[in-house]
Amino acid sequence: MKKIYQLVCLTLLLVLAQKSYALACKKDGTQAADVIMINTSIAVSNALPKDTVLWRSDNYSISMTCWQDRAGAGGEYVYFYLSPRDPGLTQLGPDLEVGIHLNGTDLRCTQLAGCRVQLPIQFQGCPWGSCTSQAQTFPLNFNFFISKKSPPSPGKEGPLTAVPTYPAFQLDGAGGMNTSPDSNFVMVLVGLNNMRYVSCSSSLSISPKTVDFGSINSTGAQAEKVIKEVPFSITALKTCNSVYGLNAYLKPVAATVVDGYTLVPNNNTSVGISLFKQPARTAIPFNKEFTLVERSSDQVVVNNFLAQLKWRTHQAILGKFNATATIDVFYK
The missing domain is CATH 2.60.40 (Immunoglobulin-like)
Known part of the structure; x- marks a missing residue:
């Protein structure tokens, strides 16, 4: 016991x-x-x-x-x-x-x-x-x-x-x-x-797939000065007449985001890239959801954008740069 x-x-x-x-x-x-x-x-x-x-x-x-x-x-x-x-x-x-x-x-x-x-x-x-x-x-x-x-x-x-x-x-x-x-x-x-x-999903196509700013003259670098702007478009296609919209969320790759709207390449911090929706030149955020396609039954919707390259510093860093953003799409 x-x-x-x-x-x-x-x-x-x-x-x-x-x-x-x-x-x-x-x-x-x-x-x-x-x-x-x-x-x-x-x-x-x-x-x-x-x-x-x-x-x-x-x-x-x-x-x-x-x-x-x-x-x-x-x-x-x-x-x-x-x-x-x-x-x-x-x-x-x-x-x-x-x-x-x-x-x-x-x-x-x-x-x-x-x-x-x-x-x-x-x-x-x-x-x-x-x-x-x-x-x-x-x-x-x-x-x-x-x-x-x-x-x-x-x-x-x-x-x-x-x-x-x-x-x-x-x-x-x-x-x-x-x-x-x-x-x-x-x-x-x-x-x-x-x-x-x-009842159906949408597919996106981006044209051009890569935004190329080409060669840049480093002379006269000045913070916030616009260097070049390049247009591109995103087309949304769906195979039915269901009424819905699309929201998007841009996430940086090989880059960081400052002020919520400027993509800064990891391999060249002297420049920044901002995106604008045309024709109103509405600034597009990174790491935050935004409206890509308004709610409608349209089967084809084309959205035009502008990629803007600008200086972030008064001293240019010479050499190539690249930055990527992935896009998550949400149905609304």
């Missing part, structure tokens, strides 16, 4: 120790929840492949404060949990999945062990007393995206999900998520029921 008694006591101690590992995380130190609205309709071609990004939010940067909220806690890291209230990933139905862009990478719950990501925030433990004095505050930079979870499925029409509100992520410790109200910060997406299937 003595051995059994010791075993039972050990088991109880292990259970109690496991429960003592817990973190509290709040936005701005006090806020336990926030909401991001999807306030636009999103059209989806049923021919799109699995893992196609259907919508992407703006970039967000929030201040998070975490602390170990129970005495007796051991050391642990902060974890970023995706879909914290949907363990089976069934609430949105078979066609949708919410993902997060974190630390330069698109992350989906179905691709992560435990549907979580370890953040580089570590606590050394709080053996006794109040743990709030060891709280850590850090920035969290991210954007959301909605991904197609199913393969192409011809014939589907109508809403992709009837769920309007969906908890997207929660911060917590290694031992799992605390589901007590107001215990840990939860970000909620609202408006997923604005997504619907349409």
